[in-house]
Amino acid sequence: MTDPRFERNEMMRTDQNHNNDEDETRYPDGTVKLRNPNIELMDQDILYHLALGSESHDLVEMFGDVKFVCMGGTPKRMQDFADYIMKEIGYKLPTGTTLQDISRYSYRYSMYKVGPVLSISHGMGVPSISILLHEMIKLMYHAKAKDPVFIRIGTCGGVGVDGGTVVISDGAYDPLLNNYYEVPVLGKLTSRPAILDKKVIRELKALADVEDPYETVTGKTMCTSDFYEGQGRLDGAFCEYTETEKLKYLEHLKEFGIVNIEMECVPFAALTHHAGIKAAIVCVALLDRFNGDQVSTPKEVLNEWQVRPQKLVAKYIKRHLQMKGKFSLDGHGSMAVKSPRRFKLVQQESQTFE
Numbered sequence: 001m002t003d004p005r006f007e008r009n010e011m012m013r014t015d016q017n018h019n020n021d022e023d024e025t026r027y028p029d030g031t032v033k034l035r036n037p038n039i040e041l042m043d044q045d046i047l048y049h050l051a052l053g054s055e056s057h058d059l060v061e062m063f064g065d066v067k068f069v070c071m072g073g074t075p076k077r078m079q080d081f082a083d084y085i086m087k088e089i090g091y092k093l094p095t096g097t098t099l100q101d102i103s104r105y106s107y108r109y110s111m112y113k114v115g116p117v118l119s120i121s122h123g124m125g126v127p128s129i130s131i132l133l134h135e136m137i138k139l140m141y142h143a144k145a146k147d148p149v150f151i152r153i154g155t156c157g158g159v160g161v162d163g164g165t166v167v168i169s170d171g172a173y174d175p176l177l178n179n180y181y182e183v184p185v186l187g188k189l190t191s192r193p194a195i196l197d198k199k200v201i202r203e204l205k206a207l208a209d210v211e212d213p214y215e216t217v218t219g220k221t222m223c224t225s226d227f228y229e230g231q232g233r234l235d236g237a238f239c240e241y242t243e244t245e246k247l248k249y250l251e252h253l254k255e256f257g258i259v260n261i262e263m264e265c266v267p268f269a270a271l272t273h274h275a276g277i278k279a280a281i282v283c284v285a286l287l288d289r290f291n292g293d294q295v296s297t298p299k300e301v302l303n304e305w306q307v308r309p310q311k312l313v314a315k316y317i318k319r320h321l322q323m324k325g326k327f328s329l330d331g332h333g334s335m336a337v338k339s340p341r342r343f344k345l346v347q348q349e350s351q352t353f354e
């Protein structure tokens with residue numbers, strides 16, 4: 001017999017499986033169009049959790065040149081990434097200045113801007129990243145940023161992959177192995193497909209160095225709303241299943257193609273896709289969940305592992321700046337074109353991504 005609660009839920013579901021029509025999410029010049037007609041009618045849009053506003057700040061001047069929005073759980077990781085990408089792309093801050101946390105007065109998220117790169121923390125879990133995504137997508141709209149790419153730089157638990165392995169997600173699944181994001185809106189479940197950009201994934205994979213002393217793999221990622229029971233751990237405050245049941249569950253995930261578990265991929269993939277923004281996720285596994293649950297690797301080793309996704313994403317960013325013939329940046333974020341010969345070479349190299 002059908003469970004009446006299930007029938008009710010089905011009746012109350014709105015599926016948004018439409019293809020992403022570019023007209024709905026892009027202006028002809030590539031700037032981000034919002035799927036919300038209310039915003040342009042508002043006198044001012046306060047991006048409360050970023051401590052920014054469309055009237056209080058000149059968002060076009062501040063963020064109009066953004067091409068890459070990188071997100072990760074912790075403020076420290078994203079500050080480190082900002083410092084790292086600054087060196088990698090040769091960006092120079094104006095003399096006498098240091099990198100500032102642009103969102104420091106929100107006391108929620110930390111955001112750093114290094115020329116065309118934004119590096120911002122998203123906190124832990126679905127609600128935290130979804131609030132940030134709403135505001136970051138609106139920020140890109142207000143700033144008139146053209147074709148920004150969003151990349152999550154994270155950590156995860158491996159499913160059959162060793163600690164230290166870098167995982168590029170090629171699918172985002174919830175714990176019931178659905179690849180859509182379900183969120184109650186006005187009392188109805190709204191369902192949005194969680195889709196990452198295939199081309200960005202391919203490019204990232206192609207940039208992994210075979211000489212690296214660790215593996216970089218692609219695979220499906222599962223998103224949970226809890227670190228302990230939600231991920232089948234035996235070491236939470238509660239546990240009402242056996243180790244055998246846990247291992248059977250992990251085997252089931254592995255057979256489905258899940259290679260890692262984290263807590264943000266589904267809303268990240270779904271909200272970026274709904275906004276017509278290309279997105280990818282690169283995480284480092286902190287352990288293989290078949291071998292345990294506790295994150296017991298020494299801090300120094302974990303710190304080195306966390307740099308691995310950053311290196312790959314930095315390569316991607318550098319490659320794209322080079323493809324545009326833009327890889328010398330001054331403190332104001334303007335980019336100078338290097339020699340035409342170098343530009344030609346880089347263009348040829350980049351064809352391997354097509």
Ligand SMILES: O=P(O)(O)O[C@@H]1C[C@H](O)[C@@H](CO)O1
Nearest residue numbers: 072073124125154155262263
């Ligand atoms: O980006 P991070 O490393 O924060 O992502 C994962 C998923 C959770 O937010 C958190 C749990 O430890 O790590």
Ligand SMILES: O=c1cc[nH]c(=O)[nH]1
Nearest residue numbers: 155156157261262263
């Ligand atoms: O096991 C892990 C490790 C990091 N993040 C998670 O969500 N799970």
